Amino acid sequence: MMAGVADALQELGTSLSNGWVDFVKNSGYDERMIFIIGTMAVHSTVFWGMNIFYYICYRYELWPERKIQGKTLPNYELAKECVVHCLVNHFCVAPFTLYFGFPLMQYFGMEVGAPIPNWTVFLRDILVGILVNDTLFYWGHRFLHHKSVYRYVHKQHHTFKVNTGISSEYAHPIEHIFSNIVPIAGNWVMGSHIIVFWVWLVIRIGEIVETHSGYDFAWSPYSIFDWQGGADRHEFHHSHEHLGCYGSFTMFWDWVCDTDKNYKRYKARKDAKKFALENAVAAKKME
Ligand SMILES: [Zn+2]
Numbered sequence: 001m002m003a004g005v006a007d008a009l010q011e012l013g014t015s016l017s018n019g020w021v022d023f024v025k026n027s028g029y030d031e032r033m034i035f036i037i038g039t040m041a042v043h044s045t046v047f048w049g050m051n052i053f054y055y056i057c058y059r060y061e062l063w064p065e066r067k068i069q070g071k072t073l074p075n076y077e078l079a080k081e082c083v084v085h086c087l088v089n090h091f092c093v094a095p096f097t098l099y100f101g102f103p104l105m106q107y108f109g110m111e112v113g114a115p116i117p118n119w120t121v122f123l124r125d126i127l128v129g130i131l132v133n134d135t136l137f138y139w140g141h142r143f144l145h146h147k148s149v150y151r152y153v154h155k156q157h158h159t160f161k162v163n164t165g166i167s168s169e170y171a172h173p174i175e176h177i178f179s180n181i182v183p184i185a186g187n188w189v190m191g192s193h194i195i196v197f198w199v200w201l202v203i204r205i206g207e208i209v210e211t212h213s214g215y216d217f218a219w220s221p222y223s224i225f226d227w228q229g230g231a232d233r234h235e236f237h238h239s240h241e242h243l244g245c246y247g248s249f250t251m252f253w254d255w256v257c258d259t260d261k262n263y264k265r266y267k268a269r270k271d272a273k274k275f276a277l278e279n280a281v282a283a284k285k286m287e
């Protein structure tokens with residue numbers, strides 16, 4: 001049974017890989033163009049797709065029990081400015097960054113038209129991507145909170161005290177480089193295949209949009225386990241400026257440096273309040 005499933009998966013992997021190689025060969029585009037168009041498509045589809053979903057949630061007040069800051073939403077004018085900012089970044093800045101970034105990716109060994117690597121290489125590269133991202137993001141983010149640089153760079157991102165998914169990319173250009181581009185360097189340095197890089201990008205963009213969504217869904221793959229980061233911690237980071245929680249995918253560095261102690265206290269208070277309220281409601285029903 002298991003051998004049959006493994007064979008079927010192997011066969012599927014081989015045909016997808018062959019299909020990809022044929023597509024690159026016959027597409028009529030050079031590898032640089034495939035890299036630029038494909039990366040922009042992956043980035044925009046995940047970012048705007050997820051944000052449309054969250055917009056519907058805000059608009060129709062869906063799952064209110066999962067909304068971290070209740071009915072509160074950010075200022076409308078700020079949200080509008082943020083949408084324009086993201087559109088300019090996605091469709092004006094990104095093409096140039098990707099055009100000039102491609103030779104660097106090639107220098108580190110990124111392959112475009114080669115067969116897609118097997119699942120062990122895939123998993124290895126994604127794990128390295130998460131570990132490198134977690135480390136660079138945490139230290140870069142802490143640096144941006146230093147009082148000598150905060151107001152010049154990171155303050156813009158913290159204009160949002162209540163988050164929405166789009167606020168994840170509302171940042172000063174220097175922060176964009178430090179916090180959003182450099183931390184994804186794990187896969188460049190590994191010389192990952194372009195398909196692995198795109199899968200990594202889906203995971204990373206999904207994570208930043210979800211942690212800024214203002215929703216804490218129990219089923220979110222980014223906060224299933226206690227050692228993960230998640231939306232609740234990052235919402236605290238925005239609503240309680242300079243009180244810690246600098247991490248990303250995992251709480252490893254916050255745990256090592258004890259920079260989430262304020263969040264733990266806040267969470268304990270919040271949970272106790274919720275518990276007391278539930279008990280009061282239950283007691284009232286019994287009367
Ligand atoms: Zn911050």
Ligand SMILES: [Zn+2]
Nearest residue numbers: 157168212234
């Ligand atoms: Zn943020």
